[in-house]
Amino acid sequence: MKGIRKIAVLGLATLLAFLLAACSGSDDGDTNDASGEKGEITLDFWTFGATGYEELAKEYEKENPNIKIKVKSSETADHHDALFTSLSAGSGAPDIAMLEIDQFDRFKVAQDRFENLYNLGANDVKDQYLEWKWQSGENVDGDFLFGLPTDIGPKALYYRTDLFEQAGLPTDPEEVAALIDSPEAFEEVGLQVTEETGMPFVDSIEMAFRAYLDAAETAYLTPENELNLGGDSEVKKAYDYAVHLNDLGLVGKYEMWSPEWANAVNKGEFAAELGAGWLKGWMEGNAPEAVGKWNVATLPTEFAANWGGSYIAVPSETEYAQEAYDFIEWLVSSENQLKSFQSHGLFPSAQAVYEEEAFKTNEDEFFGGQATAPVFAEAAQDITGIGYKGEKYFPVHNEILNALKNVQNKGADPEKEWDAAVKRAEDLMKR
Amino acid sequence: MNSIRKKEPIFKKKRFRSEEKKDMISGYLYIAPFFIIFTLIGLYPALFSFYLAFQKWNGLSPMTFNGFGNFQLVLTDPLFWKSVYNTIIMGVMGTAPQLIVGLILAYLLNMAFLKFKSFFRVTIFMPYLTSMVAVALIFSVLFSNHESSLANYVLTHLFGLDPISWAASEWGTKIAISLMVFWRWVGYNTIIYLAGIQSIPNDLYEAATVDGANKFQQLWYITIPMMKPFIILTVFTSTVGAMQLFSEPTVFLGADAFTRDEAMTIVMYLYRDAFRLQSFGTASATAIILLVIITLFAVINLRLVQGFGRKKRGVQK
Numbered sequence: 150m151k152g153i154r155k156i157a158v159l160g161l162a163t164l165l166a167f168l169l170a171a172c173s174g175s176d177d178g179d180t181n182d183a184s185g186e187k188g189e190i191t192l193d194f195w196t197f198g199a200t201g202y203e204e205l206a207k208e209y210e211k212e213n214p215n216i217k218i219k220v221k222s223s224e225t226a227d228h229h230d231a232l233f234t235s236l237s238a239g240s241g242a243p244d245i246a247m248l249e250i251d252q253f254d255r256f257k258v259a260q261d262r263f264e265n266l267y268n269l270g271a272n273d274v275k276d277q278y279l280e281w282k283w284q285s286g287e288n289v290d291g292d293f294l295f296g297l298p299t300d301i302g303p304k305a306l307y308y309r310t311d312l313f314e315q316a317g318l319p320t321d322p323e324e325v326a327a328l329i330d331s332p333e334a335f336e337e338v339g340l341q342v343t344e345e346t347g348m349p350f351v352d353s354i355e356m357a358f359r360a361y362l363d364a365a366e367t368a369y370l371t372p373e374n375e376l377n378l379g380g381d382s383e384v385k386k387a388y389d390y391a392v393h394l395n396d397l398g399l400v401g402k403y404e405m406w407s408p409e410w411a412n413a414v415n416k417g418e419f420a421a422e423l424g425a426g427w428l429k430g431w432m433e434g435n436a437p438e439a440v441g442k443w444n445v446a447t448l449p450t451e452f453a454a455n456w457g458g459s460y461i462a463v464p465s466e467t468e469y470a471q472e473a474y475d476f477i478e479w480l481v482s483s484e485n486q487l488k489s490f491q492s493h494g495l496f497p498s499a500q501a502v503y504e505e506e507a508f509k510t511n512e513d514e515f516f517g518g519q520a521t522a523p524v525f526a527e528a529a530q531d532i533t534g535i536g537y538k539g540e541k542y543f544p545v546h547n548e549i550l551n552a553l554k555n556v557q558n559k560g561a562d563p564e565k566e567w568d569a570a571v572k573r574a575e576d577l578m579k580r
Numbered sequence: 581m582n583s584i585r586k587k588e589p590i591f592k593k594k595r596f597r598s599e600e601k602k603d604m605i606s607g608y609l610y611i612a613p614f615f616i617i618f619t620l621i622g623l624y625p626a627l628f629s630f631y632l633a634f635q636k637w638n639g640l641s642p643m644t645f646n647g648f649g650n651f652q653l654v655l656t657d658p659l660f661w662k663s664v665y666n667t668i669i670m671g672v673m674g675t676a677p678q679l680i681v682g683l684i685l686a687y688l689l690n691m692a693f694l695k696f697k698s699f700f701r702v703t704i705f706m707p708y709l710t711s712m713v714a715v716a717l718i719f720s721v722l723f724s725n726h727e728s729s730l731a732n733y734v735l736t737h738l739f740g741l742d743p744i745s746w747a748a749s750e751w752g753t754k755i756a757i758s759l760m761v762f763w764r765w766v767g768y769n770t771i772i773y774l775a776g777i778q779s780i781p782n783d784l785y786e787a788a789t790v791d792g793a794n795k796f797q798q799l800w801y802i803t804i805p806m807m808k809p810f811i812i813l814t815v816f817t818s819t820v821g822a823m824q825l826f827s828e829p830t831v832f833l834g835a836d837a838f839t840r841d842e843a844m845t846i847v848m849y850l851y852r853d854a855f856r857l858q859s860f861g862t863a864s865a866t867a868i869i870l871l872v873i874i875t876l877f878a879v880i881n882l883r884l885v886q887g888f889g890r891k892k893r894g895v896q897k
Contacts, residue, residue: 230855233639233640236640237639237640255638255640255858256640258638258640258641259640259641262640406835409726540638540858541857541858543856544856544857547839550839551839551840558748573659576653576657576659577857579653580636580653580853580857580859580861580862
């Protein structure tokens with residue numbers, strides 16, 4: 150009898166242990182319990198993409214011997230999905246997490262899952278960063294700060310000097326910027342290039358659309374989370390402009406990141422790209438035949454916008470909010486932003502960096518020796534604000550984009566396509 | 581209970597405890613791991629999903645009760661019906677030929693005069709062992725939109741037809757994905773059929789040969805009727821598999837998978853709701869609708885196959 154009971158108890162205990170292990174498995178990654186050395190704090194830091202934060206973290210560890218930072222870097226989508234899941238489950242989130250600006254809004258609905266950085270001393274560093282960048286790290290009311298700014302993606306005009314020359318246009322960045330000083334001038338230059346060279350001016354209808362869209366104060370959604378797609382909305386203006394450029398034959402069919410697009414960048418099969426600062430890094434690595442053939446000029450202020458960039462936030466699950474904050478404040482300080490810029494091309498959001506000699510004179514071999522950093526810095530300062538994006542920005546964006554692609558590829562009626570896309574967007578919003 | 585127990589002799593009660601109960605406990609312990617794991621990763625999510633189907637939830641904010649609103653949203657969404665249509669069309673194009681070809685291949689593989697039998701059996705089964713992602717990636721290269729892709733090259737140079745944009749046209753996408761499903765699964769069904777054919781006693785064929793039946797008659801009147809249980813099994817699994825088609829189109833279409841509707845299946849629609857639109861309520865409602873559809877198809881299938889077997893037997897008489 151006793152033997153059986155023993156076996157039964159043992160068995161149940163094993164099962165229970167198994168169950169508990171299964172339930173708390175996600176916690177194993179957190180070594181916050183500091184079971185190791187006395188007073189040592191381990192901070193888990195989740196990043197994505199190539200940031201070089203690993204090296205900076207080591208530097209910080211040297212200065213602060215009681216802090217250990219475990220950096221885990223993953224692919225962009227995986228990173229945000231994993232973070233979303235752990236925040237949703239309420240366990241397993243890191244102490245520090247990087248958030249991409251386009252993914253940010255789906256996390257902002259969960260204000261209670263993050264630390265308010267204003268409570269940890271963020272007010273003192275506010276002035277160091279571009280105002281618009283800082284603001285979109287806040288909640289709508291402006292009293293809660295989710296994350297400190299890292300890099301930004303100011304948009305500029307990348308143009309092929311060989312095609313511009315062939316079209317009888319100036320190629321010097323300053324002259325080009327002076328020539329293309331309005332959306333109308335953009336169109337006229339486009340017409341001239343296409344007429345003279347036979348190449349499309351912009352690569353894709355998406356980029357033509359994003360010209361106005363990225364600069365819009367209110368894009369698809371209002372801060373009250375309602376669709377803003379009326380006849381006089383900024384999105385409709387962007388849509389009409391893209392359709393108009395397409396009617397004029399200025400728009401190519403090279404979808405960004407496709408092999409055909411990469412080939413076209415390399416060979417110069419379109420003349421202009423409205424790209425953010427980070428596109429430079431891609432070009433340097435992937436367009437070997439185009440060395441010296443692209444230059445960068447500022448865009449007309451109507452098109453001045455930001456595309457991409459990140460923040461670093463502190464999920465409230467952490468036990469060491471202050472230590473985590475101190476680390477990120479150090480990590481995104483202007484000195485370290487300059488380091489990240491030099492090593493990994495992360496464009497700084499701290500204005501002080503723009504005045505640094507090392508930043509201003511950073512010549513780019515790829516762009517034929519042009520120092521492009523000041524162009525992007527100027528573009529960054531032209532931006533007046535970032536439009537509110539909202540949780541369902543991308544699903545709605547895809548619907549409108551599909552409409553534009555149907556217009557371009559199937560010759561569909563733009564107004565009908567617009568109405569159908571708006572209808573589908575309305576359906577999406579009900580979910 | 582008490583009154584019954586009192587009537588039983590004491591020694592019997594003891595025996596029951598010491599031996600049968602011992603067996604019982606160890607029995608339960610042996611099967612417990614399955615039930616615990618099943619409860620955690622099978623039953624609990626299923627029940628939770630049922631609960632979610634009536635809630636509005638974005639994964640982070642608190643849930644709100646939505647009644648049948650989610651079902652209404654899904655059932656009135658034209659994209660949902662498009663996904664049902666796509667799933668059925670690709671299911672028919674991808675699996676129906678599979679079963680017929682599988683049966684023929686199994687019959688051929690079992691022929692007495694065939695040389696290198698094991699070689700053919702292994703080769704036919706190989707696609708099933710290949711990684712799904714690798715298959716989809718290779719097919720997406722073979723069937724790319726580009727005019728010089730292999731599929732378009734064959735079309736234009738051998739048949740003199742116009743090139744097709746395989747990843748963006750209504751039928752091109754469906755054909756490419758159905759072909760991929762067919763190629764990957766036909767070997768699996770062939771092996772099941774082969775096992776079935778080998779289980780048919782040889783005397784039936786001997787008797788038929790004596791009676792003067794030719795090979796085709798033997799296939800039609802002996803092999804197929806005797807294979808009924810195997811056919812039911814494959815039809816059943818293939819139908820359920822076809823209804824849950826997901827990875828093939830997703831990998832094949834890559835970045836466009838959840839923005840275009842040409843090859844969006846029901847499960848992709850569900851996935852899009854949950855992980856692209858952060859709408860776990862409607863995604864769960866879709867899952868329940870899918871459950872109903874699969875059950876419906878399974879019942880229809882079973883009826884059809886059973887009817888077909890009965891008729892064959894009638895003819896035989």
